[in-house]
Amino acid sequence: MPGSRGCARCGMSLNLAQASINVNPPRAGRGNLRHIQFVRMRNITADRLRGFFERLYPHALPDLPAIPESTVMFRSLVPGWGHSSLGNPTRGKAFLVVFLALLAISTLLAGSFLGTLLFGVMIAWHSSSIADLLAHNFRQRLAIAAMAGLILTIAVYLPIVWLATRVAYPIQINLDQPPFQQGSVLWIARHASPQVGDLVLYQANEANIGLNNNVYRLTGLRIGRVLATAGQTISWQEGICYCNGERSPWQPVRPRPTSSKAPSITVPPNHMYILLNGELPENALSIDRMQSLETVAESRLHGRVALQSFPPTRIAVY
Amino acid sequence: MARFDKLEFDGGQPERSDRKQPAPARDDRHWSRLADENRRAGQYENALRFYSRALEENRAVVSAWVGQVQMLNLLGEYPQARQWSQKALELLPNHPDLLAGQAQAECRLARIREALALSDAALQQKGESAYRWQVRGEILLSNRQRTERDCFDRAQIADPNWLVPLESALIYLHYKSFANGHLRARLAVEKSPSSAYAWYVLGLAQANLHMVDAARLSFERCCELTPGHRDASDELTKLSTQGWSWSTLWSRWGRR
Numbered sequence: 344m345p346g347s348r349g350c351a352r353c354g355m356s357l358n359l360a361q362a363s364i365n366v367n368p369p370r371a372g373r374g375n376l377r378h379i380q381f382v383r384m385r386n387i388t389a390d391r392l393r394g395f396f397e398r399l400y401p402h403a404l405p406d407l408p409a410i411p412e413s414t415v416m417f418r419s420l421v422p423g424w425g426h427s428s429l430g431n432p433t434r435g436k437a438f439l440v441v442f443l444a445l446l447a448i449s450t451l452l453a454g455s456f457l458g459t460l461l462f463g464v465m466i467a468w469h470s471s472s473i474a475d476l477l478a479h480n481f482r483q484r485l486a487i488a489a490m491a492g493l494i495l496t497i498a499v500y501l502p503i504v505w506l507a508t509r510v511a512y513p514i515q516i517n518l519d520q521p522p523f524q525q526g527s528v529l530w531i532a533r534h535a536s537p538q539v540g541d542l543v544l545y546q547a548n549e550a551n552i553g554l555n556n557n558v559y560r561l562t563g564l565r566i567g568r569v570l571a572t573a574g575q576t577i578s579w580q581e582g583i584c585y586c587n588g589e590r591s592p593w594q595p596v597r598p599r600p601t602s603s604k605a606p607s608i609t610v611p612p613n614h615m616y617i618l619l620n621g622e623l624p625e626n627a628l629s630i631d632r633m634q635s636l637e638t639v640a641e642s643r644l645h646g647r648v649a650l651q652s653f654p655p656t657r658i659a660v661y
Numbered sequence: 662m663a664r665f666d667k668l669e670f671d672g673g674q675p676e677r678s679d680r681k682q683p684a685p686a687r688d689d690r691h692w693s694r695l696a697d698e699n700r701r702a703g704q705y706e707n708a709l710r711f712y713s714r715a716l717e718e719n720r721a722v723v724s725a726w727v728g729q730v731q732m733l734n735l736l737g738e739y740p741q742a743r744q745w746s747q748k749a750l751e752l753l754p755n756h757p758d759l760l761a762g763q764a765q766a767e768c769r770l771a772r773i774r775e776a777l778a779l780s781d782a783a784l785q786q787k788g789e790s791a792y793r794w795q796v797r798g799e800i801l802l803s804n805r806q807r808t809e810r811d812c813f814d815r816a817q818i819a820d821p822n823w824l825v826p827l828e829s830a831l832i833y834l835h836y837k838s839f840a841n842g843h844l845r846a847r848l849a850v851e852k853s854p855s856s857a858y859a860w861y862v863l864g865l866a867q868a869n870l871h872m873v874d875a876a877r878l879s880f881e882r883c884c885e886l887t888p889g890h891r892d893a894s895d896e897l898t899k900l901s902t903q904g905w906s907w908s909t910l911w912s913r914w915g916r917r
Contacts (some may be wrong), residue, residue: 364752366716368709368745371738379739379770386771640741 398433415476419491420499422472429476438472454513454528455653470495509533511649514544520566528653529566531646537569537615538592539586542648542661545617548636552628561619561636566648568593570637571616578607579630584618593618599630608634613641682778688857689719696728701824702887705857718739723753730762730793734769735831742766757786761793768800769835777799791820799832813845823852824861830862831910839869864896 359371371379418424422442426435445465452458468490472585478484492533516527523529537543545568552559570593571577571586582599585607595618610616617639627637651659680711696711711730726749733742746763752757764779783793798812813829827849833842842858843866849859864879877900883893 364720366720367713368733371741376737379737380672382740383769383771390771390773575808 357571374387383550395433399437400434401431403540419473421478422469426472434475438468442468442472449525450476451655452528452653453525454515454530458528458635458653465494466500483540489614491557510541511646513652515653523651526654527651527657530649533646535647535649537572537644539569539572539575542566542617543567543569543617544645544648545639546643546645547619548639548643550636564645565617565619567617569608569615570618573614575608575616576607576609577616577634606631608636608638614638615641615644665823687718689715689725691715692718692723693725693728696725700728700732701856701858703861703892705732708732709736720752723756723758727756727758727762727792730759730766734762734765735828737769739769743770743842746805755782755786757783757788758790758792760786761790761796765796765799768796768803771803773800773804789819791816791822791825794819795825795829799827799836802832802836802838810841817848821852823849823856826852827856827862828861830866834862834865834869836870839866842866843870855886857883857890857893860886861890861893861896864893868896868900870912876900 415425415428418428422438423435423437423440426432426438427533442465445461445468447457451464452461467488472489473491473495474484474488478487503646511532513528513530516523516525519525522559529546544564545559547563547565550561551567552561570584570591576587578588579599584594584599607643608616616634616637619633648661651657680721692711692715692869696708696715698704699708699711709729711733712725712728716720716729716762729740730746730749733739733745743763743766746766749759750756750763755798760779760783762774764783767773767779768776776796777800780793780797785862794812794816798809798816801809801812811825813832816829817825819825826845830842830845833839833845843863846863846866849856850863853859855882858881863874864883867873867879877897880893880897880900884890885895887893
């Protein structure tokens with residue numbers, strides 16, 4: 344068209360050929376070229392995160408057949424199941440994966456402060472998954488999360504924990520006692536029948552032992568090794584322990600100062616011979632007295648030390 | 662020699678040996694041709710400069726605007742390529758190759774959504790060009806979609822020039838898809854066996870595929886065609902001195 348400054352078809356300026364425009368493109372310096380890799384990585388990360396959150400918080404859920412509320416409530420017992428049935432599997436997976444991770448770590452660290460803390464976080468995470476499923480606004484979310492946390496704790500987790508601890512329970516060592524150190528967490532199997540050589544948790548025979556104006560009080564829970572069970576004979580010769588006349592593979596840390604004529608003892612029925620692990624000073628007791636203290640009734644046994652779970656660097660099965 | 666100028670010979674008027682040939686016109690077509698030659702030789706820095714010279718002569722040379730954006734992308738200056746294509750698009754609105762150039766820059770900066778939108782816009786424009794299909798293929802390649810091969814084939818149909826498979830090979834090499842890059846580079850070499858740069862790119866693909874003997878031959882052919890080709894010589898030296906390394910072992914393991 345006469346008088347027109349641009350091409351009617353493509354919009355290009357008709358005065359472009361003579362226009363005064365800088366035609367030299369901007370160039371990148373060396374620093375900029377290195378910066379491009381950073382920009383690229385940042386964009387890739389942002390893109391992936393955006394995709395993940397879009398799947399996590401979709402603008403619209405797909406049309407699915409209506410599920411009864413009771414079914415949704417039931418499925419909320421497994422974090423993420425309810426979300427998956429309502430057509431939001433990514434969010435469901437996120438809830439489930441975090442829940443399982445918390446469950447695994449808190450089980451591994453059970454008995455320690457950190458393990459207890461993570462167990463609490465896991466319950467909170469579960470209750471928040473229920474709140475996320477059922478709540479429509481912030482107030483509802485808070486109320487449902489609190490209620491769900493309470494109900495889950497009382498109705499689900501406490502019974503589970505109670506049942507689990509009928510089998511085995513964790514204890515934390517408060518004082519160094521070789522081979523265990525302060526802070527170690529041991530799992531005590533309640534119903535295991537200890538064999539010779541097993542480490543056991545037991546209530547020690549109470550005794551007051553006087554020596555050089557000091558009184559040693561032997562009491563409380565102890566961890567010791569079973570040297571003999573009912574019917575077996577224990578004898579000491581020159582500080583070495585013999586079980587049924589054979590040298591026992593388990594010996595005290597320090598050889599006991601015993602005479603060559605120390606009497607042998609047969610472990611009575613429903614009793615065990617458990618070694619006191621060098622806790623008493625040497626020469627504090629006669630060998631007879633020592634043997635009577637180390638013969639422990641089975642009713643005093645709390646369980647067998649099954650494994651050490653914490654710290655993770657010292658995990659061991661006994 | 663001025664004192665012999667007046668001498669007469671039998672042949673009539675003497676031929677003036679110092680008569681100057683008419684200097685080639687240094688217009689936009691001249692600079693565009695130089696830019697294209699340098700581009701085909703892999704001298705992207707020079708090609709960019711010559712495209713700018715062409716635009717200094719005539720700002721309406723669309724191919725020079727597009728060429729500048731393409732060179733910036735090939736030189737790895739993606740933010741600058743994006744900026745420059747935006748500026749060019751202000752002057753040449755909705756030009757498909759400029760849109761494709763911007764899409765390529767966005768793609769190389771891992772902004773796939775923007776790249777896809779721009780590529781869609783480029784493909785919706787009228788006409789046909791190889792570059793927009795190449796860029797489409799690159800976006801699909803970066804997104805790990807297997808349909809990128811069709812786009813590169815389409816680009817070759819749009820423009821049967823050997824530069825198209827060569828630049829497709831460069832795109833494949835950028836994304837470390839060496840086997841596909843090798844195929845495209847070989848196609849470029851078959852179309853233009855006298856191009857040193859095509860042999861060089863083929864050698865690069867072969868070297869990355871650990872086809873050492875074939876890569877050596879390709880680099881030697883490149884050096885034959887362009888004596889003193891520095892990059893090819895460097896690659897030959899690298900091939901002759903390379904031993905085994907953990908990274909080589911790992912890459913071979915990963916390729917099984």
